[in-house]
Amino acid sequence: MNITKTNVDALNAVVTIEVAKEDYASKVEKILGDYRKTASIPGFRKGAVPMSLIKKQYGKAVVLDEVNKLLQERLNQYLVEEKIEILGNPIPKETKEFDFDADAFTFEFELGLAPEFSVDLSKANVTRYNITVSDEMLEEQLERIQKQFGALVTKEKVEDGDDLKGTFVNEEAGINHTTSITVDTFKRKTDIKKFIGKKVGDVVTVNTKGLFDDEHKLMEYLGLDHEAVHGLDVEVQFTIEGITTNTKAELNQELFDKLFGAGVVNSVEELKEKIKEDALKQFEQQADQKFLNDVTESLLENTKFELPAEFLKKWIQTVGETPLTADQAEEEFAKSEKGLRYQLIEGKVVTENNLQLTFEEIKTYAATVIKQQMAQFGQTDPSDADVENIVNRVLSNQEEAKRLSDQIMSEKIVNLFKDKVKATSKDVTFDEFVKVMYGEA
Known part of the structure; x- marks a missing residue:
């Protein structure tokens, strides 16, 4: 078997493989011999079918299969040995009709070559951001922890600071999202007042524009993607499905141990440091x-x-x-x-x-x-x-x-x-x- 490569240009090449009959003949003969042992053809005993008949019935298919296996094996081996980096896979070029009686076959494969280039990391012009933890964020986290581990109380009417479970809906805008939200999350005091005194089952209508201090919160509470929330100015109805409040848990050793294990945190200051460490x-x-x-x-x-x-x-x-x-x-x-x-x-x-x-x-x-x-x-x-x-x-x-x-x-x-x-x-x-x-x- 002979393999050669011809470069078309810097990014394209053609590999030519010449396959001689002796490259595959012994394998074909063995496979046909195995077929002969098991072939069941009317008029002949099992194992006694003439080889000429076996070749006539199976020969072409076996030759094609073995030549194809040989091509794939040797082509892959050649690319590895010659350290030829390619993109995609070799594409066989169209050949004239396969002549099964020929003593040798020639096959050509198109290659897409990987380009030569260098990477200069010093040319990268970027900013590396260090996200800091503000005191305000620490206090918010402490508040959240105290509420999370406090006692949950179900209420009949909404008061300032209560937690609501409910569903925001605006069918035209594709909004139908069930969420939990604290009343004071709303930015406008006028919106907060709309909820005060309401009961489970009541519906409150608010406008999405300026609803929160950050438009990105619309993604979380309305179930929208980033593109949809910017400049969103529609009325949404919030159906109240649950009203609860949390009595805050005390910031004591029992809570510290519950959060991080016995003795890991022993004071409010250490708790803040731990929260800051995890946030960073x-x-x-x-x-x-x-x-x-x-x-x-x-x-x-x-x-x-x-x-x-x-x-x-x-x-x-x-x-x-x-x-x-x-x-x-x-x-x-x-x-x-x-x-x-x-x-x-x-x-x-x-x-x-x-x-x-x-x-x-x-x-x-x-x-x-x-x-x-x-x-x-x-x-x-x-x-x-x-x-x-x-x-x-x-x-x-x-x-x-x-x-x-x-x-x-x-x-x-x-x-x-x-x-x-x-x-x-x-x-x-x-x-x-x-x-x-x-x-x-």
Whole structure:
């Protein structure tokens, strides 16, 4: 078997494979011999069918199958050995009718070659946000904790500060969302007064414009997406389905132990520090995601290279279960081009910075995640054997193993970017960060 590659240009090539009869003949003969042993053809005893008849009935199909297997095996082997990086999969070029009596066959495959380029992380121009925890936020969290662990009291009439369960409705605007809300969450005092004295079953009408101190709260309370809430100016009816209030829990050692375990927190000041610590961890994850997104966009903008676009469109036409038209393939390519470009950039970053994963890393990460999940359900000290059993079970699921691997690699990439990307650091409150996240700052 002879394999050669001809470069069409920097991004396209053709691989030619010459297959001789001796490359596959012995396998074909063996398979046909096995068929002969089991073939059941009228007029012949089982195992006594003439080989000429077996070849006539099965020969062409077996030759085609074996030649195809041989082609795939040797082509893949050739690409690996020659370290040829391709995009998509090789596309077989159309050949004239297959001549089963020929002593040799020639096949050609089109390749889309991965482009040569470099990634300069120093060109990324981004801001890295540090989300701070304000005193006001700490007090709100303390208030929330006291209400959460206080005694719940059902009431007949609404008073200021009560919690309501009910449903916001405006059918024309597609709003029909059941939620829980505290009366003083509404921004306007006139809206709050509308609820005072109301009972279960009463309906209160309010306008969405300026209903809360932040339009984003409409997403939570009205069940709308981000695009729908901006400038929303409609009347909504809120049907009251429940009225409750919480007597606040005392900030004492019993509550501290209930929240964090015996002796972990011993004063209100320590509680505030613990709340702040947990909030900063959560904020850091959100800020890291924003940082990763911004670096990604910057790298896409500053890393220029060509793609074998025509080849990829042709490949897209054939890769799915249902063949696509040229126009459909053009549309799919347009949708996927940006993702493909970043996939190539990320691959280059991973390779050049040796960001490989080991199985032990994945196991350790999975064990950490599992322990955190178990702690949430009160299992704060699981045995190593129990954790290992769960880890093995989780990693036996390929989708779950891939999800964990992607999370670890994402963390590695974020840490690399933190180290190598020259970003401008900026402290912001959480509310300011939300506006930046949605492009409103």
